[in-house]
Amino acid sequence: MIERLIAKQDEFFNSQATQDINFRIKHLKKLKSVIKNREDEIVEALYRDFKKPEFETLSSEIGVVMEELNLHIRKLKSWAKPKSVLPHLANFISFDKIYREAFGRVLIISPWNYPFNLAITPLIGAISAGNTVVLKPSEYSPATSAVIKKILSEVFPTKYVAVVQGEAKIARQLLEYQWDFIFFTGSPVIGKYVYKAAAEHLTPVVLELGGKSPAIIDDTANMRITARRLVWGKFLNAGQTCIAPDYVLITENKLDEFINEMKSEIRKAYGENPKNSKDYARIINKRNFERLIKLIENQNVIVGGNYSSDDLYIAPTLVLRPSLDDEIMQYEIFGPLLPVLTFKNQEEIDEILSKNPNPLAFYIFSNDKKFQKYLIDKYSFGGGVINDVLAHFVNPRLPFGGVGNSGTGNYHGKHSFLTFSRPKPVVKRRFFPDLFVRYLPSNDWKKKIIRFVFGI
Numbered sequence: 001m002i003e004r005l006i007a008k009q010d011e012f013f014n015s016q017a018t019q020d021i022n023f024r025i026k027h028l029k030k031l032k033s034v035i036k037n038r039e040d041e042i043v044e045a046l047y048r049d050f051k052k053p054e055f056e057t058l059s060s061e062i063g064v065v066m067e068e069l070n071l072h073i074r075k076l077k078s079w080a081k082p083k084s085v086l087p088h089l090a091n092f093i094s095f096d097k098i099y100r101e102a103f104g105r106v107l108i109i110s111p112w113n114y115p116f117n118l119a120i121t122p123l124i125g126a127i128s129a130g131n132t133v134v135l136k137p138s139e140y141s142p143a144t145s146a147v148i149k150k151i152l153s154e155v156f157p158t159k160y161v162a163v164v165q166g167e168a169k170i171a172r173q174l175l176e177y178q179w180d181f182i183f184f185t186g187s188p189v190i191g192k193y194v195y196k197a198a199a200e201h202l203t204p205v206v207l208e209l210g211g212k213s214p215a216i217i218d219d220t221a222n223m224r225i226t227a228r229r230l231v232w233g234k235f236l237n238a239g240q241t242c243i244a245p246d247y248v249l250i251t252e253n254k255l256d257e258f259i260n261e262m263k264s265e266i267r268k269a270y271g272e273n274p275k276n277s278k279d280y281a282r283i284i285n286k287r288n289f290e291r292l293i294k295l296i297e298n299q300n301v302i303v304g305g306n307y308s309s310d311d312l313y314i315a316p317t318l319v320l321r322p323s324l325d326d327e328i329m330q331y332e333i334f335g336p337l338l339p340v341l342t343f344k345n346q347e348e349i350d351e352i353l354s355k356n357p358n359p360l361a362f363y364i365f366s367n368d369k370k371f372q373k374y375l376i377d378k379y380s381f382g383g384g385v386i387n388d389v390l391a392h393f394v395n396p397r398l399p400f401g402g403v404g405n406s407g408t409g410n411y412h413g414k415h416s417f418l419t420f421s422r423p424k425p426v427v428k429r430r431f432f433p434d435l436f437v438r439y440l441p442s443n444d445w446k447k448k449i450i451r452f453v454f455g456i
Contacts, residue, residue, distance in 0.1 A: 005162055006177060009105050009132040010160040012388040015328055018102060021080050025073055026126060030336040031155045034067045035120075037063065042116055046145035048117065051282040054187030056237060061116040064394065068121050071396050072128045073181025075136040079128075079417045087427070089453050092435060095428045100421040103204070104132030104180035106359055109171055109194070111185045112138035112284055115335070117207075119148055122183045123161070131181070133161045136171050140284050143147070179203050181420065187241075187332075188405055206409030206419060208242070209402050210332045212384075213361035214353060215245035215389065216375060219254060221365040226387075227261035230338075231269055235316045238281040239336035243361040243382075245389055246332055249352060255342055259318065263303055266316045274304075275313050283312040283335060304336075306402040324355050346374070353379060355376040357406030363389050382406050 005179050017023060040064060052061075087094040102245070106126045110119035117140040119137050126133045135152070137145035141426035142165075156162075162262055164170060175182075175197035184194045184209040198205045234245050237249030250258050270277040283289040289312045296305060296319060304317035319339045322328050328339055362381035365373055366445055372386055381401035383392040392398050393412075411419050437449050450456070 002164070002177060005134065005164075006105065007173045007388075008159040009162070011082065011132070012157075012434055013104050013132050016367070018132065018160070020268065020310075021077055025076055027092075027155060028069055028073050028124065029161070030334060031124075031127075031151075032066065032073070032119075032155050033150050034064065038147065041147050041150075042144070046116065046141075046146040048143040049112075049141040050238075050240075050284045051066045052237065053279045053281060056281065059112060060236065064117050065120045065124070068124050068413070068416075072124055072417070075414065076128055076417070077093065078148050082174055082426075088121060090438070091427060091429060093430060093433065095377075097428075098428050099424040099426060100129065100417070101424040102421055104134075106129060106131040106133045106181045106183065106420065107136070107179045108133060108172060109136045109174075109182070110138060110185065110186045111238060112140035113242065115141035115144040115146065118185050121150075122185070122420075123410055125411055126181075126183070126420045127161070128417050129420035131420055132159070134174065134188065135161065136174055138164065139165070139167050140302075163291065168446065176389075182206070183411075183420075184208065193409070206401070206411065207407045208400075208409075208411075209360065209405065209407040210242040210334070210449060211359040211402070211406040212246040212329075212332055212356040213243060213359040213363065214356075215363040215365065216349065217250040217254065217258065217365040218368060218371055219251050220367040220371075221254075221387070222367075223254065223257050224259045224316075228260065228268075229388050230263040231262065231316070234338050235266070235269070235280070235336050236390070238247075238283060238314070239338075240281070240284065240334055241390070242332075243393060243396075244334075244391055245338065245361075245363055246359070247329065247341060249341050249343055249349060252342045252344050255340070257295060259302060259320075259340070262318060266303065272317065274315050275308065285355045286312065288335070289314070292333070292337060295333065295335075295337055299326070324352065329355070349375075349378060350378075356384075358402070358406050360402045360406035361389075363393070 041059045043054050046057045081100045082097040085096045087096045108122050115138055123133055123135060137148050140420060145165055150160050151165050182203055184203045186189060188209045189209045191209045195205055207223040215230060231243055248378050274280045275446050293307060294436055299322055300320040302318050302320045304315035307314040316337050316338045321341055322339050358380050360382040362384040364375055364386045366372055380403055385391045393400055396413030398413045399410035399415040401407055409419060437446050
C-alpha cells in the first residue's frame, strides 16, 4: 500500500501541478472552509480523546491553524516570488535571483498532545511550499486522527495529501522509505530514531522535540501576575504541552508569596475541585497517567497531588524542592506537575540550568533588565519569553523550533514556507559583454584584476 501511495505522489509531483501558486492557494482556501464547517467535529473529537475543553480547542488548536491558513493564503504569492540579489562583479553583467523550490514528497509525523494543531500547521507549510504530503497522526488520539483524515480527504486527493493511520509500527514502516523531507514532532527518544532513519537516505529533517523548560523568577517580578500566567501556561492541556514551564526557579525570599499566589490562581481558574471544572483536560492514556503518578511518590507535594485513575485525572500539583537527581527533574514532565526550586544567587541558577541544557522554551519573570540580559545572553534555548509563557508560539512572524536536545529546524508563518522549500539560486547572463579576464592564458595584468575583484 505504501509503495503504491509513494508512486502516485511521485507521479503527481512530477506533473508539476503543485508548482502553480494559485493551485496551492485554492487548496489552502478549501482546507480553511472545510475546517470551519467541521469545527464541532474537531471539538468533539478532542474531548473524546482526553476531555480537552472547548475553549482550549478553539484557542490552541483551531484558532492557531486558521490564523496560519489566513497568513499563507494572503502572503504566499509574495513569499514564492523569486528574489533578486546583487550580482558579483566577476559576473558583470548578470541578473541573480533566488527561487524557492519544493522538496517533493514530504512525510509529517505528528503527536497526540495538540493533535489537530501540530498535524495541520506543518501540513500548511508543506502545501504552501509546493510539496505532496503523507501525514501520520498519532495513534494515541484516534478520534482526532479520524477527523483529520476526514477533513483532508475532503480537500485533497491522496496523490496530493494522504493520511496514514495506525500504531507505531506503521510510522516505522514509513521511515524505511526514502522521502524528500521529514517533519517530526514528538519526544527526543523517538526523534533520534527518526534522525537515524532519515540519515540512511540523506533526507533533510526538522525535529520538533521538547525538554525541561525553566521559569526563572526574581525579586522584582509581580507575583500575582506571574502566578496567573504560570497557572494558565502550565496547566493548559493538563500540562501536556511541549513548551509548558517544566519547573520553577524562584528567589528564596519570595517563595511563600509565590506559593500563596499559585494556590489562589489555581482556585480562580479551576475552582475548589479542578476535577469538576469544564476547563481542565485529562491525561491522554493510562501509561502516561501511571508515569506521572510515580513522579510525585515520596515528594513534598504542597498543592494538589490528588488524582483519579477512573478518568485519568491529576490535579494541578506543585512539588517543593525535589532533588536534581529525582526522576521528576531528569526528564520533561509533560503533565500537570510543577516542581518549585529556589536560588540565592546566579551561581545556583547556573548549577540547576546546566543539568538540563537547550530547553525548547525559556521563561524569565523579572523587571531587572540586567538580570534578563544575563540569562538571555548566557543560555541557549529554542525560544524565550520575558514576563509571560507560551507567547512566542502564537506569533507567526517568529520562528518556532528547538536547539540541541530540543530539536532542529523551525516553522510557523513564512518560516514554514522557507522550511518546506529550498533556495535555488539562478544567475542569468547575456552573451555580450564577454569579459576576457577570466579566460586563459593568464598574465600579470589579469592577475591584478583578479586580486581587485576578489579583494585579495
